[in-house]
Amino acid sequence: xxxxxxxxxxxxxxxxxxxxxxxxxxxxxxxxxxxxxxxxxxxxxxxxxxxxxxxxxxxxxxxxxxxxxxxxxxxxxxxxxxxxxxxxxxxxxxxxxxxxxxxxxxxxxxxxxxxxxxxxxxxxxxxxxxxxxxxxxxxxxxxxxxxxxxxxxxxxxxxxxxxxxxxxxxxxxxxxxxxxxxxxxxxxxxxxxxxxxxxxxxxxxxxxxxxxxxxxxxxxxxxxxxxxxxxxxxxxxxxxxxxxxxxxxxxxxxxxxxxxxxxxxxxxxxxxxxxxxxxxxxxxxxxxxxxxxxxxxxxxxxxxxxxxxxxxxxxxxxxxxxxxxxx
Ligand code: FES
Ligand code: CO
Numbered sequence: 001x002x003x004x005x006x007x008x009x010x011x012x013x014x015x016x017x018x019x020x021x022x023x024x025x026x027x028x029x030x031x032x033x034x035x036x037x038x039x040x041x042x043x044x045x046x047x048x049x050x051x052x053x054x055x056x057x058x059x060x061x062x063x064x065x066x067x068x069x070x071x072x073x074x075x076x077x078x079x080x081x082x083x084x085x086x087x088x089x090x091x092x093x094x095x096x097x098x099x100x101x102x103x104x105x106x107x108x109x110x111x112x113x114x115x116x117x118x119x120x121x122x123x124x125x126x127x128x129x130x131x132x133x134x135x136x137x138x139x140x141x142x143x144x145x146x147x148x149x150x151x152x153x154x155x156x157x158x159x160x161x162x163x164x165x166x167x168x169x170x171x172x173x174x175x176x177x178x179x180x181x182x183x184x185x186x187x188x189x190x191x192x193x194x195x196x197x198x199x200x201x202x203x204x205x206x207x208x209x210x211x212x213x214x215x216x217x218x219x220x221x222x223x224x225x226x227x228x229x230x231x232x233x234x235x236x237x238x239x240x241x242x243x244x245x246x247x248x249x250x251x252x253x254x255x256x257x258x259x260x261x262x263x264x265x266x267x268x269x270x271x272x273x274x275x276x277x278x279x280x281x282x283x284x285x286x287x288x289x290x291x292x293x294x295x296x297x298x299x300x301x302x303x304x305x306x307x308x309x310x311x312x313x314x315x316x317x318x319x320x321x322x323x324x325x326x327x
Pocket of ligand 2: 159165169170278282
């Protein structure tokens with residue numbers, strides 16, 4: 001598998017903590033690699049889903065105390081991945097190389113983040129993108145997803161930062177087909193990412209009064225597969241943190257945290273339903289895009305003036321050296 005060093009040494013969400021019951025082993029996928037997650041006490045482990053003895057799938061095994069036991073010959077591994085028991089013998093100490101490949105894994109924002117890299121700088125969990133509203137108790141937050149896209153994660157991310165599709169794909173939700181003009185907005189690329197400021201979008205009901213009006217979005221692209229935006233809404237603010245699991249070059253999962261400091265009386269179910277509808281409107285379009293991988297050669301597709309966000313994104317990915325999920 002040809003994984004570029006940028007995505008390989010980056011943190012990616014692989015599962016929601018709420019979806020990991022105790023004492024269970026959860027198979028997950030990241031960058032084409034089959035992994036498993038399991039927990040011992042407060043610790044979450046992300047391992048290659050292969051037993052070093054005969055290559056059986058460890059996720060078919062079980063958690064036994066603070067060990068994970070392989071389903072084939074019963075070898076037991078401690079949370080470090082080291083084999084501590086070979087049931088076929090009563091005495092021999094398992095050899096040091098009877099060890100499962102373990103990856104760096106941390107919990108953040110209710111998600112389990114995994115890094116397949118090996119260098120210390122890459123593995124600093126400070127590199128996990130900030131979710132600015134996370135610590136602010138005035139914001140009500142809920143996690144939506146995972147949403148599965150049969151496409152490159154980079155195509156899905158580019159869709160997230162594309163506003164000129166709102167009146168067409170999300171007419172009546174995020175846009176209005178009678179208000180399709182896109183005014184100029186500011187794009188700033190720096191060493192750490194891209195800021196998109198002052199994107200104005202006409203929305204059918206920005207204030208909850210049933211009257212259409214203009215809304216201003218400000219986006220930040222933190223990492224190739226993580227971005228967020230904030231917009232003013234109903235006297236308060238709505239923040240959306242979008243992060244993508246690259247399962248394969250042409251398959252990904254999208255996770256969305258919504259944070260809002262207004263509308264306490266709006267039922268969470270209604271908000272989720274709205275978000276679910278919007279994403280389900282996007283998915284068939286993104287999945288229809290050809291090629292499925294994002295073209296980084298700027299001459300490969302034809303751009304409009306309103307595509308500055310996508311142009312900056314493609315240029316930045318190219319400069320970083322991202323190749324996974326691109327063409
Ligand atoms: Fe896992 Fe033999 S393959 S114990
Ligand atoms: Co959309």
